[in-house]
Amino acid sequence: MRHAHTAEQVRAAEAALIARLPEGTLMGRAAAGLAAVCAGLLPRVYGSRVLVLAGSGDNGGDALLAAARLARRGARAEALLLDPARAHAAGLAALLAAGGRTTADPDAFTRADLVLDGIVGLGGRGPLRPAAAPFATLPRRGPVVAVDVPSGVDPDTGEVAGPALRADATVCFGTHKPGLLIDPGARYAGTLHLVGIGLDLPPAPVEALQRADAAALLPVPGAESDKYRRGVVGVAAGSARYPGAAVLAVAGALYGGAGAVRYTGHAAAEVVRRHPEALVTEDGPARAGRVQAWVVGPGGGADAERALREALDTGVPVLADADALTELARLGPAATAGRPAPVLLTPHAGEAARLLAGLGEDADAEQVAARRLWAARRLAAGYGATVLLKGSTTVVADPDGRARVNTTGTGWLGTAGSGDVLAGLAGSLLATGRTPLDAGSAAAHLHGLAGREAAGRGGPITALDVAAGLHGAWAGLRAPDGDR
Ligand SMILES: NC(=O)C1=CN([C@@H]2O[C@H](COP(=O)(O)OP(=O)(O)OC[C@H]3O[C@@H](n4cnc5c(N)ncnc54)[C@H](OP(=O)(O)O)[C@@H]3O)[C@@H](O)[C@H]2O)[C@@H](O)CC1
Numbered sequence: 237m238r239h240a241h242t243a244e245q246v247r248a249a250e251a252a253l254i255a256r257l258p259e260g261t262l263m264g265r266a267a268a269g270l271a272a273v274c275a276g277l278l279p280r281v282y283g284s285r286v287l288v289l290a291g292s293g294d295n296g297g298d299a300l301l302a303a304a305r306l307a308r309r310g311a312r313a314e315a316l317l318l319d320p321a322r323a324h325a326a327g328l329a330a331l332l333a334a335g336g337r338t339t340a341d342p343d344a345f346t347r348a349d350l351v352l353d354g355i356v357g358l359g360g361r362g363p364l365r366p367a368a369a370p371f372a373t374l375p376r377r378g379p380v381v382a383v384d385v386p387s388g389v390d391p392d393t394g395e396v397a398g399p400a401l402r403a404d405a406t407v408c409f410g411t412h413k414p415g416l417l418i419d420p421g422a423r424y425a426g427t428l429h430l431v432g433i434g435l436d437l438p439p440a441p442v443e444a445l446q447r448a449d450a451a452a453l454l455p456v457p458g459a460e461s462d463k464y465r466r467g468v469v470g471v472a473a474g475s476a477r478y479p480g481a482a483v484l485a486v487a488g489a490l491y492g493g494a495g496a497v498r499y500t501g502h503a504a505a506e507v508v509r510r511h512p513e514a515l516v517t518e519d520g521p522a523r524a525g526r527v528q529a530w531v532v533g534p535g536g537g538a539d540a541e542r543a544l545r546e547a548l549d550t551g552v553p554v555l556a557d558a559d560a561l562t563e564l565a566r567l568g569p570a571a572t573a574g575r576p577a578p579v580l581l582t583p584h585a586g587e588a589a590r591l592l593a594g595l596g597e598d599a600d601a602e603q604v605a606a607r608r609l610w611a612a613r614r615l616a617a618g619y620g621a622t623v624l625l626k627g628s629t630t631v632v633a634d635p636d637g638r639a640r641v642n643t644t645g646t647g648w649l650g651t652a653g654s655g656d657v658l659a660g661l662a663g664s665l666l667a668t669g670r671t672p673l674d675a676g677s678a679a680a681h682l683h684g685l686a687g688r689e690a691a692g693r694g695g696p697i698t699a700l701d702v703a704a705g706l707h708g709a710w711a712g713l714r715a716p717d718g719d720r
């Protein structure tokens with residue numbers, strides 16, 4: 237699992253540790269790890285030009301101390317101090333003592349074989365300030381290595397309010413920061429390197445499943461399992477006008493681990509033609525027979541309102557997607573908040589904006605995409621539901637504030653019907669007894685892997701390709717390491 241903590245949590249853990257350690261120990265550990273990553277990125281350290289962009293906080297201090305280490309190995313290290321009067325004294329002294337020097341020439345940025353971005357780290361808020369902003373667009377020759385966080389990216393949220401320095405790699409200390417995992421910030425971070433500095437941290441509010449974590453969430457049928465024990469997922473989707481969404485949601489559900497899929501809606505004929513194993517009825521969730529979780533909404537059209545009401549009236553978990561979300565935005569949070577069985581909402585940014593309006597929040601789809609963690613958490617708290625906000629770096633937020641970020645996706649998944657497959661898949665995992673947070677995050681992980689696999693080296697894919705890739709993605713996840 238990748239764990240991400242907020243600046244406040246890191247500072248509290250740092251304070252506890254600093255009280256027990258000699259002064260400078262933590263920054264020394266951070267600088268040593270940072271210098272090691274930089275050395276690995278340079279063809280050779282000796283003779284390389286290294287430029288430090290140094291702000292006046294400890295982030296600048298870390299960068300200066302790391303550059304001093306590189307200078308001792310023969311690098312030609314220079315520091316451009318953004319506020320010379322307030323530069324980190326110990327860091328600067330170390331650099332000068334190691335043979336480095338200061339420069340005021342911005343062209344040093346373009347000449348450098350490697351740039352250390354030590355402008356601002358955990359202390360950063362808002363866009364880069366005027367003295368630092370021009371570096372966001374200057375041409376570069378070598379890699380830019382962000383110290384702890386790319387400057388201009390909000391460490392706690394991944395929001396990017398203006399110019400920010402795009403890094404090829406980020407070396408973060410003690411823990412990941414949510415802003416490194418969530419877009420748009422994640423796009424600025426490049427490859428992530430974690431340097432342990434011995435912090436004793438509380439449970440992480442934001443996590444990202446790694447392969448083993450996702451694998452552990454997938455149900456494995458025992459010898460005694462029959463289709464009912466494995467879970468039956470109900471899918472109320474599709475309509476005479478949009479039968480395809482039903483076919484795709486059922487496809488996702490069939491590959492999600494449940495033992496059977498019960499379909500209800502006006503696309504039964506198409507569903508059976510494509511998936512003869514589905515149990516079909518036109519009666520709606522109230523009379524469809526026993527299921528362990530309902531998926532409502534994909535392509536549901538006018539039927540979505542009734543399907544949503546009926547599903548919410550059952551005592552089983554409900555996943556609401558697409559047209560059911562539009563209905564829910566109209567009904568407002570009273571429809572879900574306080575329901576005894578869990579609810580999982582799977583909006584894209586536009587649907588999230590409509591749901592937010594139901595909570596009195598004014599944000600359009602673009603603003604939702606820019607503030608993904610905030611939007612998912614606000615919806616989760618407001619609707620008393622787990623919220624899987626789709627898009628680049630899918631965020632799954634629980635009403636208790638915990639969140640998971642999915643990093644397996646590909647832009648090629650932004651294709652018609654791909655969300656229907658995801659809804660069926662996540663609903664199927666819900667029916668096997670997974671919590672909405674586990675079902676949503678495991679489904680996003682698998683769906684992302686299937687999308688990547690389908691896209692191969694890069695090329696358009698269809699939602700059916702994604703569904704077809706789910707079996708392989710699942711089997712690949714469960715395979716022992718190296719057996720893929
Ligand atoms: N905590 C830990 O466990 C450990 C922390 N460590 C390190 O310390 C870092 C945190 O250091 P920190 O607290 O000194 O803050 P930091 O990020 O340097 O920022 C403050 C400076 O930035 C400026 N500034 C603010 N916003 C800005 C903007 N938008 N654009 C430009 N400038 C902006 C602000 O200016 P001011 O407001 O004072 O005028 C001030 O000068 C952390 O990220 C990690 O690297 C590790 O060494 C070891 C363990």
Ligand SMILES: [K+]
Nearest residue numbers: 353356383385
């Ligand atoms: K930085």
